[in-house]
Amino acid sequence: MDLFEDIYEHEQVVFCNDPQTGLKAIIAIHNTTLGPALGGCRMRPYASFDEALQDVLRLSKGMTYKCAAADVDFGGGKAVILGDPEKDRSPELFRAFGQFVESLNGRFYTGTDMGTLPEDFIHSLRETNCIVGVPEAYGGSGDSSVPTASGVIYGLQATNQALWGTDELRGRTYAIQGLGKVGSKVAAHLIEEGASLYVTDINKQALDEIETKANLHGVTVQVVRGDEIYDVEADVFVPCAFGGVLNDNTISRLKTRAVVGSANNQLEEEHHGTMLADKQILYAPDYIVNSGGLIQVADELYEPNKDRVLRKTKAIYTSLLTIYQQAELNHMSTAEAANEFCEDRIEFRKKRNSFFSHMKRPKWAVRT
Numbered sequence: 001m002d003l004f005e006d007i008y009e010h011e012q013v014v015f016c017n018d019p020q021t022g023l024k025a026i027i028a029i030h031n032t033t034l035g036p037a038l039g040g041c042r043m044r045p046y047a048s049f050d051e052a053l054q055d056v057l058r059l060s061k062g063m064t065y066k067c068a069a070a071d072v073d074f075g076g077g078k079a080v081i082l083g084d085p086e087k088d089r090s091p092e093l094f095r096a097f098g099q100f101v102e103s104l105n106g107r108f109y110t111g112t113d114m115g116t117l118p119e120d121f122i123h124s125l126r127e128t129n130c131i132v133g134v135p136e137a138y139g140g141s142g143d144s145s146v147p148t149a150s151g152v153i154y155g156l157q158a159t160n161q162a163l164w165g166t167d168e169l170r171g172r173t174y175a176i177q178g179l180g181k182v183g184s185k186v187a188a189h190l191i192e193e194g195a196s197l198y199v200t201d202i203n204k205q206a207l208d209e210i211e212t213k214a215n216l217h218g219v220t221v222q223v224v225r226g227d228e229i230y231d232v233e234a235d236v237f238v239p240c241a242f243g244g245v246l247n248d249n250t251i252s253r254l255k256t257r258a259v260v261g262s263a264n265n266q267l268e269e270e271h272h273g274t275m276l277a278d279k280q281i282l283y284a285p286d287y288i289v290n291s292g293g294l295i296q297v298a299d300e301l302y303e304p305n306k307d308r309v310l311r312k313t314k315a316i317y318t319s320l321l322t323i324y325q326q327a328e329l330n331h332m333s334t335a336e337a338a339n340e341f342c343e344d345r346i347e348f349r350k351k352r353n354s355f356f357s358h359m360k361r362p363k364w365a366v367r368t
């Protein structure tokens with residue numbers, strides 16, 4: 001019965017077990033008021049089943065809010081595969097995963113997240129059409145980390161505008177945690193703009209690549225180890241690795257004026273949003289900043305089109321400024337202001353949904 005207490009906010013949680021391929025996965029569907037659930041699939045060597053379950057439950061709830069904030073016709077869902085992407089990924093494993101997605105009969109669409117690549121889902125696509133973000137050659141919109149990184153850049157510009165009255169990125173120092181698909185692109189853009197960086201990653205090759213790029217542009221990049229990223233003297237902390245990084249331990253250490261990054265579920269608990277506000281650190285709600293990838297994959301409904309996606313992703317700039325203003329006006333944290341905005345939008349749509357329109361969505365243009 002404890003399990004049902006854990007999942008009480010969710011519509012459906014599916015446990016996927018395929019001994020032949022070694023697939024162990026959990027699919028969580030949080031809320032489908034706005035449309036079928038959509039969310040990437042993460043692969044991680046979780047320490048326990050419970051850790052994986054908590055991760056997928058929090059991630060899928062975050063997707064409900066992300067879909068509402070981005071105003072797309074999808075609801076919140078997410079999947080996790082319990083395994084080490086370095087050792088356990090295989091075409092057959094992703095094909096088996098596709099079979100489980102197909103069993104949900106259009107209630108859940110998925111693609112990449114931390115630890116998975118667009119190429120992995122080419123195998124899933126052989127079993128189900130409910131796959132997004134595969135390479136263009138397979139009819140998808142390609143790597144969703146490209147618009148996600150663009151969204152982080154718009155988020156940084158909006159935050160600089162709110163704090164310093166200019167959206168220029170140069171002349172400031174950014175502390176980036178994680179140089180994977182998203183973080184490396186954000187770092188590369190900031191280097192091209194002439195900003196200074198502190199960076200950390202557990203992957204030496206990722207660090208070497210950024211240092212090489214910085215040298216080419218004559219820009220300072222300082223590599224720090226692990227936890228030291230929370231202590232550096234920078235203007236903005238940019239978390240682009242994993243969740244829960246804003247907590248009792250780290251917030252007291254941060255010296256930055258803002259937090260703007262792609263990582264999902266950055267706040268360990270909701271009250272950490274208030275803790276940041278009390279410390280005068282401007283927090284850009286993660287699910288607004290990192291919605292570029294979602295915007296791209298949801299936009300596949302109308303056939304892939306990079307210009308349209310870029311235009312929609314640019315709205316992150318104004319959405320963030322609106323949330324910052326609402327928070328100030330209503331004396332609440334930016335996290336609370338964003339949550340309230342999304343909850344109102346979902347409530348409104350719940351009243352407006354008709355049985356007929358709901359069943360017709362989504363209309364996939366490319367894969368009928």
Ligand SMILES: NC(=O)C1=CN([C@@H]2O[C@H](COP(=O)(O)OP(=O)(O)OC[C@H]3O[C@@H](n4cnc5c(N)ncnc54)[C@H](O)[C@@H]3O)[C@@H](O)[C@H]2O)C=CC1
Binds near residue numbers: 148201203241293294
């Ligand atoms: N890829 C996308 O389009 C989106 C990603 N996100 C989120 O952004 C974050 C990053 O995503 P991706 O770049 O796609 O993942 P990724 O797996 O490509 O990159 C993650 C990076 O973090 C590094 N890392 C892992 N543990 C670390 C540690 N202890 N300290 C420092 N670095 C560490 C990894 O070595 C890797 O370079 C994740 O939280 C993901 O959920 C959110 C929205 C969309």
Ligand SMILES: O=C(O)CCC(=O)C(=O)O
Binds near residue numbers: 038041112144291294
């Ligand atoms: O990026 C994707 O493929 C889907 C969106 C997603 O999972 C996310 O924004 O976390």
